Amino acid sequence: MNGYVYFPGCSLKVSAKHYEESILPVFREVGLPLAELEDWNCCGATAYSSVDDTMASAICGRNLSLAEKTGKDIIAPCAGCYLTLKKSNKFLTGGLPKAEKILNDLRTAGCEYQGNVKVKHPLEVLTKEIGLEKIRERVTRKLSGIKVACYYGCQLVRPYTEFDDPDYPMSLDHLMETIGAQPVDFSAKTRCCGGSLTSTIENVGLRLNYILLREAKKKGADLIVTICPLCQFNLEVLQDKIVRTYKQDVKMPILYFSQLMGLAFGLAKEDLGFSRSIIPLKPFWAKLENGGKR
């Protein structure tokens, strides 16, 4: 397939609007403007596979079919959508009788899928296809002195680890270096944030996210940079409760990598969704103005 079509998923339209607001301009800047996949449906996330895996593959098949009709591969910024679509794609094109049945059902519903679409994450496309050199050329404002903990979470690097390491990936660290920020050695970078468990068993969610924030703080990070809406949400909205529960000041902004890239490309901060942050960003702006000094 030639070029990419953008699959937002439910998060980037609502709770992670600032991810959409920053990823689209960044791709425009690097010369790869993204159009949205027309009438996409939810990927089903972890929920649908827990209830009915056949249906789960079928609804992903509809998205793959819609993309195939545009002649383009999918870019999915949400790590959950990315994995779910990729997993279904592997299953549907794997030749098993169960998969053939679903492909047949897709045809019945008018969404035939021939298996030609690839599913990619923007981090993969930016670092492996566009390349760090080209990104470096675009940087007009280096984020000097900003210390970032690069958090990859789970589903971007596992279980399909085609473009980075499942335990200690580095592509986001290299990208952040390229725009002038300073990645810290964040040993919890692929430790789970709890995913949807934070909304169902809160005390467990608090603990998992406390571990991540504490480690980032210990390594001297000013902020955590994320690639996944659910990670961003969990790490951000639980902070007040984590501080109260563990009596430790682990508060810090949780930003999307695309927001930082947009800043480095010289785009106006008002256009990159920073106002949607629940954590105050004042110290971050001050440090940025001072060229990395507090």
Added chain:
Amino acid sequence: MDIQKKVKYEEELDRHFLEEIKDMSGCEEIDRCIQCGTCSSSCPMSIYMDYPPRKIIAMVKNGFREEALKSFTIWLCPSCYTCQVRCPAKIKITDVMYALKRKAIEGKVYPSRFAIPVLDKEMSKLIAANGRSSDLWLILNLYLKSWNPMGLLKMAPLGLKLIKTGRMSLKKDAIKNKKQLRTLLKAVKEGAR
């Protein structure tokens, strides 16, 4: 006090359970498990589980149907795939957990009013009906169906912050071509199994 036997006799085990699970997607390799425990030590959730993943695999292999399907373990799996990429026997442990969840829902033996299966079911229903999920409606259904109105009240301050920053919508989102989705789901249902 009534003293009960704590160990199962062989004839009390379910001989068909392993074959049944092996038939499910991703579970084909389950009997290659060497019981090394890499999964349990890698799992960020194992400290909360009634049986860590290694034991669950052993239980499936040996026919402990009820214990495996009624466990909290399968619902506590957050799908992080750490165990799966580390397993030296290349067992797709996360997929095994998914398969057990589906079995538990199918047999209605999951812990009642436990929020996790309720969330999974409610989200699937929303998607089947509208093609998309909407956080607010999902959360409302979750707290109602798990009988936890206090939980909902506690969520209110966060909900307000999210609405203020434009990160929560009151609208139920839906795709345009719902008819196509209905046709698809109907076709899948017919002739399934």
